[in-house]
Amino acid sequence: MTALLSAGILFTFAAIVLVLYKWGNVRCIGVTPVRTFTFIAILFTSGLDVGLIMFPLTEFAGYADLATNAEYAFTNPLAIEFGFWGFLIWGFYFLTCFYFCVIEPRVGFFELPLVKLVNNIVIIGTCAFTAYLLLSNLPWYLPELGDGESLVAGFYLIVFAVIAASVYSSTSLRYVRILSLGTSWLFIGLIALMWAGAFLTDGSGIGEFVSTFALVGDYFGNIHRFVLPLNDYHEFYLYWWFSWSIMIGQFTARFVGGLRAWQLLAAMLAFPSLAIATWFSVLYYYHVNDLATAGFYNWAMVVVGITMVINSLDSLIRLYTDNLKLTVSRLGKTRYLLGNLTAMCVLTLLFQFGSLQIQWVGALVIGLFFACFGYILVKKFDQVRSIDGSPAENRIDFSKIKWAN
Numbered sequence: 001m002t003a004l005l006s007a008g009i010l011f012t013f014a015a016i017v018l019v020l021y022k023w024g025n026v027r028c029i030g031v032t033p034v035r036t037f038t039f040i041a042i043l044f045t046s047g048l049d050v051g052l053i054m055f056p057l058t059e060f061a062g063y064a065d066l067a068t069n070a071e072y073a074f075t076n077p078l079a080i081e082f083g084f085w086g087f088l089i090w091g092f093y094f095l096t097c098f099y100f101c102v103i104e105p106r107v108g109f110f111e112l113p114l115v116k117l118v119n120n121i122v123i124i125g126t127c128a129f130t131a132y133l134l135l136s137n138l139p140w141y142l143p144e145l146g147d148g149e150s151l152v153a154g155f156y157l158i159v160f161a162v163i164a165a166s167v168y169s170s171t172s173l174r175y176v177r178i179l180s181l182g183t184s185w186l187f188i189g190l191i192a193l194m195w196a197g198a199f200l201t202d203g204s205g206i207g208e209f210v211s212t213f214a215l216v217g218d219y220f221g222n223i224h225r226f227v228l229p230l231n232d233y234h235e236f237y238l239y240w241w242f243s244w245s246i247m248i249g250q251f252t253a254r255f256v257g258g259l260r261a262w263q264l265l266a267a268m269l270a271f272p273s274l275a276i277a278t279w280f281s282v283l284y285y286y287h288v289n290d291l292a293t294a295g296f297y298n299w300a301m302v303v304v305g306i307t308m309v310i311n312s313l314d315s316l317i318r319l320y321t322d323n324l325k326l327t328v329s330r331l332g333k334t335r336y337l338l339g340n341l342t343a344m345c346v347l348t349l350l351f352q353f354g355s356l357q358i359q360w361v362g363a364l365v366i367g368l369f370f371a372c373f374g375y376i377l378v379k380k381f382d383q384v385r386s387i388d389g390s391p392a393e394n395r396i397d398f399s400k401i402k403w404a405n
Contacts, residue, residue, distance in 0.1 A: 006228050008366035024262045028101045029394040033257035040271045041180040045311040047248045049130045053305035054137040060287045071230050078284040079218040083226040084237045086273040094268045096249020105391045107380045109372045123247045123320040125361045128347030134309050135159045141298045166313030167340045171328050183307040190304045194282050213281040239362030251315045258396050
């Protein structure tokens with residue numbers, strides 16, 4: 001599967017270059033536009049999940065173990081962690097966001113019955129994987145609820161409650177802005193809280209933090225090394241990003257508020273990456289200085305991680321239910337809630353027991369990328385070539401979000 005992944009990555013970056021060359025100055029306007037800060041908040045909180053909060057502290061030691069993983073010797077563990085989460089790979093989201101905002105309305109590829117089916121399998125599968133990640137990481141972060149290794153009933157109840165909250169919030173688009181902005185501020189507060197904790201514990205000041213943050217810069221000096229998979233673990237991450245890319249593009253495209261394509265790319269690369277780099281730097285400082293996070297800080301990370309999961313699942317559930325016409329207005333609220341809750345719980349357990357793999361979902365997405373490109377070349381080339389802006393019916397009206405269902 002490495003060859004398929006490499007081909008998908010190279011195709012994606014080539015497509016980004018083409019978009020910038022032909023449509024770089026096109027204004028991107030979604031059907032429910034929001035202001036740029038709100039858009040970035042929606043992008044960040046919908047486009048990431050609990051792994052951002054929970055993975056780094058469990059991974060730094062592995063990236064530093066060069067005896068086992070010699071392929072990481074070219075840089076430091078913080079730059080490796082950032083390379084797996086930041087900057088370049090956010091271009092995946094830009095490409096799909098631009099496509100669904102500007103091109104898909106003229107092409108209709110994702111309205112084809114087979115494509116719609118595969119697309120919704122991708123969305124539903126990734127929804128469940130997001131909940132599974134929360135479940136699988138809770139023993140490490142909340143050992144006081146169990147033995148620190150195995151899953152206990154309390155962890156299953158937490159994930160059940162998170163899925164239930166996500167399904168409920170997906171019943172109205174009005175919750176998106178509240179959830180996204182609220183989670184963004186909680187995340188900023190978590191960064192400030194843990195930095196303050198480091199200062200109170202060992203007196204670390206701005207200088208120590210800046211020195212740690214500067215380690216991220218080594219990523220940019222080695223950015224070419226992160227384009228293709230470094231090893232199987234990096235391959236897992238890249239497939240994971242592909243699995244998210246189409247659905248996050250579909251979801252965020254509706255909220256773009258008039259940014260030109262090149263500005264949209266710059267915003268999607270820079271703003272989330274700055275937040276990620278800051279957060280990872282704080283965590284890396286804790287790691288290298290052996291500062292404890294057990295107890296209060298772990299609970300704080302779990303709370304913020306849970307809000308991110310609710311954001312992500314909310315957007316994905318809303319997306320596949322809209323696509324499949326399984327909406328609240330059609331099913332009624334009770335059937336909508338029970339149906340989605342049951343489906344998400346069952347699929348989460350399938351990931352837990354190893355019956356599903358996120359790499360399979362990512363491979364489906366790469367297949368959709370190539371199939372879409374082929375469809376455009378054969379069926380819609382002239383229509384796409386003549387595109388010179390967003391659909392005419394999309395107008396900048398920031399009040400639409402207030403009345404959306």
